[in-house]
Amino acid sequence: MVNDTFMANCSLNGKVALITGGATGLGLGIARCMHAAGATVILVGRRSEKLDEACTCLGGDAYRYQFDITDWEAHEQFAKKVLDDFGQLDILVNNAGIQYKATFQDVRLEDMSSTFDVHVKAGFALTRAFLPSMMERKAGSVIFISSMAGFIGLTNQISYAAAKSAIMGLVRTFSNEVSHCGIRFNAIVPGWFETPMMLKAMGNDPKRQEKVLNRTAMHRFGQPEDIGWAAVYLSSEASKFVTGTSLVVDGGALSGF
Numbered sequence: 001m002v003n004d005t006f007m008a009n010c011s012l013n014g015k016v017a018l019i020t021g022g023a024t025g026l027g028l029g030i031a032r033c034m035h036a037a038g039a040t041v042i043l044v045g046r047r048s049e050k051l052d053e054a055c056t057c058l059g060g061d062a063y064r065y066q067f068d069i070t071d072w073e074a075h076e077q078f079a080k081k082v083l084d085d086f087g088q089l090d091i092l093v094n095n096a097g098i099q100y101k102a103t104f105q106d107v108r109l110e111d112m113s114s115t116f117d118v119h120v121k122a123g124f125a126l127t128r129a130f131l132p133s134m135m136e137r138k139a140g141s142v143i144f145i146s147s148m149a150g151f152i153g154l155t156n157q158i159s160y161a162a163a164k165s166a167i168m169g170l171v172r173t174f175s176n177e178v179s180h181c182g183i184r185f186n187a188i189v190p191g192w193f194e195t196p197m198m199l200k201a202m203g204n205d206p207k208r209q210e211k212v213l214n215r216t217a218m219h220r221f222g223q224p225e226d227i228g229w230a231a232v233y234l235s236s237e238a239s240k241f242v243t244g245t246s247l248v249v250d251g252g253a254l255s256g257f
Contacts, residue, residue, distance in 0.1 A: 009238040013038035016086045017235065020069055020126065021096030023050035025195035026145060029224020030093055030231045031058060037232045039091065042082065044069070069096055069122035079129035088137065089130050091235045094123035095145045099197055104158045112159040119163035124170060131178065138182035141235045144171055145227070146187040148250055168246050175244030184243040186234045191250025194221040217252020226251075 017034045021027040022043035031054065035041045041062045045051050051064040063085075067078055082089060098118050100111040127142050134140030149157060150164035167187055174185040192198060192212050198221075202208050213219050230249045233239050248254060 010232070010236050011038050012091070012232065012235060015090040015235070016040045016042065016088055017091035017093065018042040018044060018082065018089055018130075019093040019095055020044045020122070022093075023047065023054040023064075025197055026190065026193060026224050026227050027093070027095040028054050028057065029226075029228040030095060031062065031228075033225055033228030033232050034091070034235065035062065037236070039235075040086065042086070045096070069126060070117045072121075072125060075125045075129040079126070079133070082130075083133055089133060090139065091141050091143070092127060092130055093143045093145070093231060094126060095143075096122065097145065097197070099157065099160050099200075101156050102158075103156055107159055112162075115159040115163045116166070119160075120166045120170065123167070127174065131183070134183050135178070135181045140183040141239075142174065142183065142185045143231055143234055144185075144187045146171075146189045146246060148189055148191050148248070148254055150189065151254060171246065172244050179243045184234070184239070186239075186242060186244070187246040188227055188230050188234070189246050189248040189250065190222060190227055191248070191253035192216060192221050193227070194223060212253075215253065215256035216250070217255055220251060222249065222251055 012034055017039040019027050019031050019041065022031045023045040031041050031043060035058050041058065043051055043054050043062060043064045044067050046066065046068055048066050051066060055062045055064055096118055098115060100107065100115060123144055144167045146167040147164040149161040150168055153161045171185045171187045179185065227249055230247055234242065234247065
């Protein structure tokens with residue numbers, strides 16, 4: 001029988017969680033798991049219809065903001081709006097991402113800049129906007145979604161791999177500077193996941209997918225909820241002494257390289 005101590009340490013009851021890119025893919029998987037763990041879930045994205053669909057998936061028991069995270073002048077006002085509406089933010093998940101497929105010869109500098117804008121600069125700016133409130137309360141969990149590409153690099157995805165690697169440096173530095181205030185910063189490092197972004201990156205090629213599976217110890221693609229439960233752990237009291245780390249959730253994919 002599960003005892004009360006376990007439930008209390010794993011529960012997100014009373015916590016408010018904001019997830020960027022929360023309407024689809026890994027973001028929606030994270031939202032589902034945090035919602036199941038008792039958190040008040042806020043989804044952030046640019047496409048209103050996708051946000052509405054995601055809220056419906058969560059039984060209508062979620063909140064949504066249509067917001068462009070690369071609007072550099074708007075982060076402070078956006079954070080104020082969220083805090084005015086909810087009174088606090090306990091969990092911030094910087095999940096939004098984009099991907100351009102090109103060799104190093106062909107990648108455009110503007111595409112590399114866009115990739116860093118979404119993955120690195122936006123996550124940094126949004127985190128910085130919410131930190132004063134978290135520091136005042138001496139509590140909070142900030143999660144960045146990285147990628148195994150940040151460890152190994154991926155052919156034809158140089159901007160994506162570089163940005164995902166930068167995220168891990170961002171997490172460690174935030175932790176060194178701020179975790180003494182009671183706020184924890186961690187990254188989750190997904191492997192191969194069955195999401196629209198990943199399938200598009202593979203060109204929806206069954207042969208390539210099989211090749212990937214053959215190099216993955218568990219011989220399956222991850223599901224968004226596999227990342228979701230890892231995010232619940234990193235947001236809960238069960239991980240209260242975990243900060244500055246990158247949690248690999250890849251079914252053994254890295255061990256196959």
